Amino acid sequence: MxxxxxxxxxxxxxxxxxxxxxxxxxxxxxxxxxxxxxxxxxxxxxxxxxLKSYVGRPTPLYFAKRLSEKYNTKIYLKREDLCHTGAHxxxxxxxxxxxxxxxxxxxxxxxxxxxxxxxxxxxxxxxxxxxxxxxxxxxxxxxxxxxxxxxxxxxxxxxxxxxxxxxxxxxxxxxxxxxxxxxxxxxxxxxxxxxxxxxxxxVARFQSVISEEIKTQLLELEGRDYPDHVIACVGGGSNAAGLYYHYLNDERVNIIAVEAAGKGIDTGESAATSVLGKEGIIHGSKTLLMQTPDGQITEPYSISAGLDYPGVGPMHAHLFRTKRAEFVSVPDQEAMDWGLTLSQMEGIIPAIETAHAFAALDVRKFKPNEVVVFNCSGRGDKDLETYIDYFKL
Incomplete structure (x- = not known):
């Protein structure tokens, strides 16, 4: 396929x-x-x-030592948060x-x-x-x-x-x-x-520079140009598409997509399209879409302003339908907790969107010799007010 x-x-x-x-x-x-x-x-x-002189590419592929030790696997972060403007x-x-x-x-x-x-x-x-x-x-x-x-x-x-x-x-x-x-x-x-x-x-082609760089960087760091797992948050899905692009047809690489469950999948305040969506058309594309039985689009919810989209990109809908990708739904609380965890374990304050991806570590076990690459898609400067309110900082 x-x-x-x-x-x-x-x-x-x-x-x-x-x-x-x-x-x-x-x-x-x-x-x-x-x-x-x-x-x-x-x-x-x-x-x-x-990309080189203005955006600051290539972005580093950083080995997260403390996270790797805690979860007993090899965890790398693709540092898209270091791009000019703060995201991919x-x-x-x-x-x-x-x-x-x-x-x-x-x-x-x-x-x-x-x-x-x-x-x-x-x-x-x-x-x-x-x-x-x-x-x-x-x-x-x-x-x-x-x-x-x-x-x-x-x-x-x-x-x-x-x-x-x-x-x-x-x-x-x-x-x-x-x-x-x-x-x-x-x-x-x-x-x-x-x-x-x-x-x-x-958009996927322009973002594919992410996985293109990872291939070169992993070859230098691990002696092979592919990881065992790639993990990214998915709203519409551009950071994920960029991370997955060069590995879409490489069955050695497991693809994991993390969606926003909001206040819970069954609460009516969620953005977990893979669980709640069915085929429909939004913004000119046929995809999986959260909608009422008569086809009206339902309002999504997430504490993250970048993940509360009622649909998902058609590439991701196809990855879900064919089971090429594993989809995980993460509620607000777990995502926010991971924003704090990543900050205090690796000195990286992530965007709330990005924080969702790391919650995959709590629901999915990885082997000690496996290479796991997370897309650190954006930095948390823009979300400081939300973090302050949530944690009473």
């Missing part, structure tokens, strides 16, 4: 492009050009140069801004939940001198104030989404409406492996 996208834009049963007629020219233009443009030597040269998101925004320039676009829109993608988009727009508008749920604006301030400092306009749960789903809805109204001059930088084809594949 092949776990990459096919020529129709599908991962098995999931994917495709279910879009309004008004958006068809935009999506068709991207689909016809993204592989051709990103394969050009000049594009690759500029992309690689910016910038890998994708660098790629998409270069693509947008080559397509002649002079206005950029984006959606954001935790704010990291918004900051990364505002950053590359400032770098390139291009107008930037970021849609963000009103609730997320309140709980991610530092990132909102960063976006504004970088020159972006932050527009609140006031509908629905006022979180990531609603911000995405607003961004799509904007794109429909401004189809000619605007490029929509989607921040995760969601949306209509070619976005899930395009």
């Amino acid at each position: 092949n776990y990459n996208v096919d020529e129709r834009g599908y991962y098995g049963d999931f994917g495709g492009a279910f879009i309004p007629e008004m958006l068809y020219p935009n999506v068709a233009e991207l689909k016809e050009n993204y592989l051709k443009i990103t394969a050009e030597p000049e594009f690759k040269k500029e992309f690689d140069a910016l 998101k910038v890998n994708n925004t660098i790629g998409q801004i270069l693509l947008a320039k080559r397509l002649g676009k002079n206005r950029i829109i984006a959606e954001t939940g935790a704010g990291q993608h918004g900051v990364a988009t505002a950053t590359v727009c400032a770098l390139m001198g291009i107008e930037c508008i970021v849609y963000m749920g009103a609730l997320d604006i309140k709980r991610q104030a530092p990132n909102v301030a960063r976006m504004k400092m970088l020159g972006a306009e932050v527009r609140p989404a006031m509908s629905g749960s006022r979180t990531l789903k609603d911000a995405t809805n607003e961004a799509i409406r904007d794109w429909i109204n401004n189809p000619v001059d605007t490029h929509y930088i989607i921040g995760s492996v969601v949306g209509p084809h070619p976005y899930p594949d395009m």
Whole structure:
């Protein structure tokens, strides 16, 4: 079985492009050009140069000595939290801004939940001198104030989404409406492996630098270029897609995806799509989606602003359906506790999204000689207020 996208834009049963007629020219233009443009030597040269000199790649693959001793296995952290802007998101925004320039676009829109993608988009727009508008749920604006301030400092306009749960789903809805109204001059930088084809594949390709580097780094550290397990948190799933990408079809590597269970899977306040979702269409893609029996999207919940999405990227839906990946659901309390544990055991304060991934160590046993790689996808600066309130620091 092949776990990459096919020529129709599908991962098995999931994917495709279910879009309004008004958006068809935009999506068709991207689909016809993204592989051709990103394969050009000049594009690759500029992309690689910016990743190195601006983003700070390659990011380290760090052996977590104290964690490894406690859990009696070899634990490595891929330090995406050390990227410029504080998370993996910038890998994708660098790629998409270069693509947008080559397509002649002079206005950029984006959606954001935790704010990291918004900051990364505002950053590359400032770098390139291009107008930037970021849609963000009103609730997320309140709980991610530092990132909102960063976006504004970088020159972006932050527009609140006031509908629905006022979180990531609603911000995405607003961004799509904007794109429909401004189809000619605007490029929509989607921040995760969601949306209509070619976005899930395009974002995964830009994020695949993560697993590409791991192959080289593990060869040096362990004498082989593959780990036994790769583990990442999954909301829409871009950091996970980047971690898994070069190992999707390597059956020696076990893939573990960690979702946000919120206040509990059965509480009605959760974002555990693999458990609660069924096939549906959201934001132009067929995937697994939390919905009512009559097909209305249910509101997700997580203490983490980046994981409360009611669906999951089609790549991840396919990995779940085919059992290529193990899916684990982690409630708020365990994730928050792991934020504190990682801070105090390794001196790394993780984003709350990232903290979810480490809870896999409490539910899954690993052998002493196994190599386990976690994607440390973002740093916790943006979540300090939530940590302060939760732990009464």
